[in-house]
């Protein structure tokens with residue numbers, strides 16, 4: 001039994017780096033602490049507990065984590081410091097040796113964080129508690145409200161794919177998931193709090209069901225029935241797991257939006273092989289065609305990595321031409337970053353930082369052209385826009401079903417409301433279309 005009396009009236013500070021999943025998990029840790037009487041520090045206050053949820057997607061991310069820990073230890077010198085997340089799992093000893101760190105928790109221990117806070121007495125030396133990645137099996141449920149109106153519901157964690165450039169399977173463990181019945185329950189909870197939009201998140205969500213014998217298709221069919229939730233978005237799904245059945249369901253569903261985020265990573269089959277991805281460009285092109293056949297206005301975001309080991313200029317040109325001819329809306333471009341322990345390090349051919357930058361710029365320009373054309377095709381049309389809170393003195397923004405950002409004059413009563421809007425020209429900085437309410 002944990003003696004929760006030690007937590008009464010204590011104050012905590014949270015720091016999260018990385019993906020939406022991390023933010024969602026930190027928010028769950030925050031809720032756990034709140035239940036035992038810990039509140040978040042206010043500006044200028046010193047914390048009793050520091051929780052740092054780390055990322056390790058690149059070397060830069062590792063560095064940012066170390067800097068954040070140093071800063072928090074300096075600003076909150078008496079706080080009990082817990083570090084968790086991907087960097088903590090991958091380099092526990094390195095993190096534990098940072099001055100001021102008390103406990104480092106791996107992916108398996110993250111959900112049990114309360115147990116490791118003990119009586120909040122600072123340790124003489126950082127202690128690391130982690131499990132080997134193949135033993136990471138527990139699923140820590142998590143659903144949090146983002147900084148805007150939408151909620152992030154974690155449905156799955158971990159990955160069994162072992163792409164050659166990726167450390168996520170080592171940092172988050174094997175693929176596992178929540179039970180559909182529990183996740184539907186969480187969606188009802190969001191609706192009860194007034195939430196209208198849920199983004200379904202995970203590491204490899206199409207792989208949903210490994211630990212419960214269910215499927216992702218079953219999950220979305222059940223979530224679609226939850227009254228009060230007007231919109232679902234599927235965060236990112238591997239192309240080989242985005243079945244035609246799922247695409248057809250989304251097209252005729254009540255609440256799943258015509259919005260997809262699909263990692264391509266390379267538009268050259270040879271590079272896809274080097275990356276150990278589980279599809280080729282023909283499959284990818286089929287998925288895009290299928291989506292556009294049944295949802296012509298769907299927004300499709302695509303992840304691409306430039307400069308992976310082995311990607312020659314010719315390979316990159318193939319990727320560029322493939323993407324140019326593909327009916328997608330936006331490219332999320334990442335520069336390859338070497339990660340220790342990955343298979344990709346065995347590939348000899350290395351792309352220079354300058355060349356990575358050049359390739360990245362070319363794809364970013366292509367992305368801008370595609371997004372601009374997609375937005376422009378909406379000018380003069382009507383759509384339902386879910387409005388989001390704005391800062392005082394700033395205009396309000398919201399998104400259409402197919403993820404076009406729309407700008408309106410600020411009106412507090414519109415926050416979290418679905419409004420019928422006519423879309424006009426681009427706004428000043430070109431990041432949204434100006435909207436006018438249709439009465």
Ligand code: SF4
Pocket residue numbers: 159160161162163166167168169203204238
């Ligand atoms: S699918 Fe590949 S890139 Fe994505 S998390 Fe799994 S191993 Fe990493």
